[in-house]
Amino acid sequence: MLFASLWVGNSFILVFKEVIQMALTIYNSLTRQKELFTPIHPGRVTMYVCGPTVYNDSHLGHGKTYVNFDTMVRYMRYLGYQVLYVQNITDVGHMLDTGEDRMLKGSQREHMQPMQLAELYTRHYLRDMDRLNVSRPDIQPHASGHIPEMITWIQKLLDAGIAYEVNGSVYFSVPQYKPYGKLAGRRISEAQSGTRIDVLEEKRDPADFALWKKASPEHILRWPSPWGEGFPGWHIECTVMSIKYLGQPFDIHGGGVENKFPHHECEIAQAEAATGIPFANYWIHNGMLMIRGEEMHKSLGNYVTLAQAFEHWDPMVIRFFILLSHYRGPIDFTEEAIEAATKGLQRLTNLWQELNRRASNAAEGELSSQVKGLVDHTSRSVNESMDDDFNTPEAIAALFDMTREMNGILAGESLSRASLVYARDFLVRFVGDVLGITPPQETKQGDSDNTAGLVELLIESRNKLRQAKQWALADNIRDGLLALGIELRDGSDGTSWKCLH
Numbered sequence: 001m002l003f004a005s006l007w008v009g010n011s012f013i014l015v016f017k018e019v020i021q022m023a024l025t026i027y028n029s030l031t032r033q034k035e036l037f038t039p040i041h042p043g044r045v046t047m048y049v050c051g052p053t054v055y056n057d058s059h060l061g062h063g064k065t066y067v068n069f070d071t072m073v074r075y076m077r078y079l080g081y082q083v084l085y086v087q088n089i090t091d092v093g094h095m096l097d098t099g100e101d102r103m104l105k106g107s108q109r110e111h112m113q114p115m116q117l118a119e120l121y122t123r124h125y126l127r128d129m130d131r132l133n134v135s136r137p138d139i140q141p142h143a144s145g146h147i148p149e150m151i152t153w154i155q156k157l158l159d160a161g162i163a164y165e166v167n168g169s170v171y172f173s174v175p176q177y178k179p180y181g182k183l184a185g186r187r188i189s190e191a192q193s194g195t196r197i198d199v200l201e202e203k204r205d206p207a208d209f210a211l212w213k214k215a216s217p218e219h220i221l222r223w224p225s226p227w228g229e230g231f232p233g234w235h236i237e238c239t240v241m242s243i244k245y246l247g248q249p250f251d252i253h254g255g256g257v258e259n260k261f262p263h264h265e266c267e268i269a270q271a272e273a274a275t276g277i278p279f280a281n282y283w284i285h286n287g288m289l290m291i292r293g294e295e296m297h298k299s300l301g302n303y304v305t306l307a308q309a310f311e312h313w314d315p316m317v318i319r320f321f322i323l324l325s326h327y328r329g330p331i332d333f334t335e336e337a338i339e340a341a342t343k344g345l346q347r348l349t350n351l352w353q354e355l356n357r358r359a360s361n362a363a364e365g366e367l368s369s370q371v372k373g374l375v376d377h378t379s380r381s382v383n384e385s386m387d388d389d390f391n392t393p394e395a396i397a398a399l400f401d402m403t404r405e406m407n408g409i410l411a412g413e414s415l416s417r418a419s420l421v422y423a424r425d426f427l428v429r430f431v432g433d434v435l436g437i438t439p440p441q442e443t444k445q446g447d448s449d450n451t452a453g454l455v456e457l458l459i460e461s462r463n464k465l466r467q468a469k470q471w472a473l474a475d476n477i478r479d480g481l482l483a484l485g486i487e488l489r490d491g492s493d494g495t496s497w498k499c500l501h
């Protein structure tokens with residue numbers, strides 16, 4: 001049992017809260033087995049997930065990663081855990097193994113300052129995540145805002161003798177850190193980052209990785225350090241920012257499986273070599289998203305950004321499609337799979353809408369034992385599935401079973417309001433709160449016609465205001481419509497509008 005405080009009347013009272021969190025098992029990539037989840041502090045979870053490098057628009061693969069982790073956070077909150085969820089924004093220093101700096105490349109491509117680019121794509125990222133109904137992390141630290149902490153951490157590694165400085169750059173000495181490779185199950189000989197000759201010449205061992213890089217003349221983002229002007233390596237930001245906000249060790253570290261090696265391996269090495277304390281207790285890796293059986297690559301011409309996908313499919317269909325597969329597996333994005341997800345989601349939301357509709361004018365009465373039995377059974381079954389390493393496809397299968405049976409009950413008898421609300425509220429809690437599927441909007445007939453008429457009227461008024469040079473009022477109309485999800489576009493042949501939802 002846990003104690004929780006409640007504000008009742010004028011005073012706090014302590015109440016017992018049943019512990020329903022005991023059965024959650026998680027596949028821990030570090031131990032390569034499913035383990036009963038035991039947080040460091042009972043009732044609380046500290047969780048870090050590697051965020052995006054904001055040099056480009058997010059693609060469908062990002063959608064999968066952040067929907068997967070968001071659903072885990074939502075489920076743990078549903079179980080009663082107080083979750084502190086941190087996800088970083090990489091706005092500096094994401095060097096690829098080839099030595100290419102993603103932020104620098106993006107700013108050259110778009111003729112923007114790196115920070116301008118980071119700001120633009122951070123906004124795009126948040127916009128796309130909002131549309132997928134991914135809850136915002138509790139803390140979203142930017143790498144560029146934590147340079148002093150990274151410098152301090154690098155100094156710690158130098159003091160410990162596990163890092164060395166060459167020509168203004170600092171490298172982590174991998175052969176000196178024996179546990180290196182424990183997460184990915186790789187040997188040091190397989191680790192090699194930085195294929196450029198000059199980088200290889202600086203390193204004592206090809207497996208060593210950069211903690212700090214000396215800035216070349218074209219580098220705009222640079223900071224002073226004890227080793228001269230430069231910028232941090234990519235891996236150090238996650239070690240430093242996760243520990244700063246969550247402590248060491250913390251409970252869960254997550255990220256895409258493509259980051260397991262070398263990124264996560266390096267994060268562990270930096271954290272544990274500096275302090276001798278374990279870094280994160282559970283490592284969760286989610287599988288990749290494939291496009292018609294192939295990995296997504298710009299060079300293959302199958303690269304789909306979330307913004308492009310939303311032009312064709314409802315963001316909730318994409319979220320549901322992602323949840324129809326287990327987070328650890330890869331998923332294949334095909335037209336047929338999206339079609340199937342659309343139909344499946346429709347079945348669930350139709351029931352949800354029907355329960356809503358009937359509940360608004362149903363007669364009072366007892367809660368039907370048949371409905372209670374069905375809902376309670378489904379509730380137990382979805383909890384069991386989610387407790388089993390967040391098995392969303394199995395949970396959704398139980399929801400489909402319930403939908404079929406509930407439709408049968410609704411066809412045969414008129415239920416009391418209590419029964420309809422009991423079933424509806426379960427969908428609100430599980431489909432809405434846990435799976436993050438937003439409830440269907442009730443639309444009355446004629447609504448869309450009225451909307452079109454009203455928007456046209458507002459466009460006309462805005463045009464008159466613009467002719468009268470009343471710019472602020474005209475912008476007010478445009479911004480107000482945008483806040484309602486209607487975007488105005490001014491073109492050579494007048495103003496057109498588009499519904500964003």
Ligand SMILES: [Zn+2]
Nearest residue numbers: 050051238263
């Ligand atoms: Zn990371």
